[in-house]
Amino acid sequence: MTADALNAPTPAFLAALRDRLGPQGLREGDAAAPYLREPRDTSQGQAALVVRPGSVEEVSHIVRACAEARVALVPYSGGTGLVGGQVRPEGPPCVLISVERLNRVRALHPDDDAMICEAGVILADAQAAAASVDRLFPLSIASEGTARIGGVLGTNAGGVNVLRYGMTRDLCLGLEAVLPDGSVFNGLKRLRKDNTGYDLRHLLIGAEGSLGVITAAALRLHPRPAEISAAFVAVPSPAAALELLHLLRGRVGEQVSAFELMQGSGIRFCLDEIPGARCPLDPVPEWSALVEVGGGAGSGAAEALEAALEEAFEKGLALDGALAQSEQQRADFWRLRETIPEANRKIGSIASHDISAPLSEVASFVTAASERLLREAPDIRINAFGHLGDGNLHYNLFPAKGRKREDYANIKPVLTRIVHDLIDAHGGSISAEHGIGRFKTADLVHYGDPAKLAAMRAIKDALDPAGIMNPGAVLG
């Protein structure tokens, strides 16, 4: 079934929905505009109606109505996705369904290391709810003040703590979701072990709204580390950063919570573009790592980090470094790291890539990629940064100083192809944590496994025969 078979909603269809949902459940005209904006302004969404259901029953009603009328339905959570999954610029007008009113933390179960959150709960609020019962919900991403639980599940978000705690899917014990026929999947059990049939949870997580609307989740909590320690370390190269990571893990094992790589260009972007930004090290290192460890009270995590760094200096794996002496200083380290995307936006990238490779391949990828790219476009500026501990880099390309991204419009597809071909050749992924959305559907077809793509298509057609759920996303 293709999107061609979809219908524009009729006036009668829209009137019936308006009637059912009431003014609180609708956004139209100017009030609908924010829901149609792509975060990097690269495309413009459209919708016949924005609906804001206030209950799972209302979600089910909306889905069923769209399925019967063959009207496209686009799920919208926090709106922060970077691959256009929540923005439908083309095709018959859709209904956009925002989960923002499903915003209750339904239950906290600290003894089970679990909590039940609805899809519209903002990620930062979910973190706070966990902290209120002395637990950690470890998912942490730059957009956590805006992103909502439904979207982080739909896209299987990653972030800075994946090294220790896994992706969003690893933090989800169970789901409640409305399937494309309007039926409600009640899968909110908070069990660590439950081998009862196909894992529908893992199929819906990361399906980017193309197989249903997630309405709530049983989320997995962890003990809150009582001792947290962070260091900002200048390293001679990405290869040395990886050796430092192995050294650290050998000493403190699973207590390494985050291991972020930053390139000098990215830090300089922050210093140039963001008022008040400052680098803990002077001069700005060409490569640096932001390392965080956390353990229970008396775990000695801080001492272990310090000892590991001393060893790293002796071995030449660290050139300079600052150990956070206070919570404030630790927050400052992180603010610099989290400011890089904002600085990138201000400068305006030619092309950005969210890639991953096996750890053992990252350093050789970085070397090969910059060599190939600079041969093709000698004046571009490369900013590679991100979650090195997971092999995940945001590999972004910028115009030379004084030039504009538009100057490189012709060469942009060539540069992206170079990056993606190389990461593929290194056994990596062309979408580590952002997903496919609408921007990477052609890449998925090009780099994806044909048997997997055929299976995905068969599953999509089986669960959503009318093709209403987020058409154009993931499968194109």
Place this chain on the structure above:
Amino acid sequence: MTADALNAPTPAFLAALRDRLGPQGLREGDAAAPYLREPRDTSQGQAALVVRPGSVEEVSHIVRACAEARVALVPYSGGTGLVGGQVRPEGPPCVLISVERLNRVRALHPDDDAMICEAGVILADAQAAAASVDRLFPLSIASEGTARIGGVLGTNAGGVNVLRYGMTRDLCLGLEAVLPDGSVFNGLKRLRKDNTGYDLRHLLIGAEGSLGVITAAALRLHPRPAEISAAFVAVPSPAAALELLHLLRGRVGEQVSAFELMQGSGIRFCLDEIPGARCPLDPVPEWSALVEVGGGAGSGAAEALEAALEEAFEKGLALDGALAQSEQQRADFWRLRETIPEANRKIGSIASHDISAPLSEVASFVTAASERLLREAPDIRINAFGHLGDGNLHYNLFPAKGRKREDYANIKPVLTRIVHDLIDAHGGSISAEHGIGRFKTADLVHYGDPAKLAAMRAIKDALDPAGIMNPGAVLG
């Protein structure tokens, strides 16, 4: 599509398979008998031919041939599954496909904490391969000397280290599998982050061979704990055992590797039935816990365990205890725990249940279940044991001394219904780690979520329209 539409293999079909696979690739007559045996002898399998492909290409050929001829295909790995998933007693004769000759460890990647194993690698050999590069493959189950990687993935096996390291699915980074149309899914990337479309890996894991034949996996490795310490602790009740677990996790966090519960009846079964078995504590406690912690060199895991136990004694959570003073003693503790299933088999259970509940519900379930069951059948003996840290109990019922399991044949379904109704009411699962197989398909229909069951059926029909893959398993 139902199994009714399946065909018995014709002589020509079998001759062509024999021809293609050669003598090494076949088992017939007496040589086929071991593949048709159910481990607890509760049913008898049948097959027109047992095939043993030596390559992924041969697997693909066999699957394609069966799909074209609509001949049932039953995957067989180590043969240790306890729910009949590998044993097809009825329906048109099938082809049974053993993965035992796909038994290479294809690659070891210690720097990536990964290894590539084929489906026929025995679990204990996979553990040894990881150890050979100073890494841990933490999956550990009683049958690890016989179970093979394909089967532990197909059933999403659990075991004693789930508390710390997760289920089999949490230890799998990628899969290679032959799908029901014979196409090969090449998904062996060893990435921690890869958001490129639906997660086919998690769909195949736990599908019990009903969606394809897993041929290889990229498995996730962990650092090997340098310091391991274990204790055998008498506790006043399951509720106290759970409090001890919380106390321990508060002190040593993620370093708690295992937390097993044993009931006095189970230990006495071992002492009665297994020559040489002995209990570290005298008298045999009514409830005891086997606790293991592990950390890096200098992590102080052993001291932390000892300190936590002292606190537990003061709080009345521990009544007696033995701390392993040597590797030998630690192995002895585990041998007693791992001998319980063998002793159970010798006595012969009336009914056995593989159940899980949220931790906060386990103690009240145990109390309510024994009360209800003993009202129904006052002379039965209950042996509840297992992976308390995950909320997973093997809850098995035995005849009174001097009586036989057959004496309880009439009441068996009533007892099982009591156990399953109660665990369901406590938010638990009727199959925590063994899966559905053929023995629990009716339970899945009874206790499963209807929307999930409908989605499972739709997925099965979409990926396996001829219904050849392990018919009768999971979906009945």
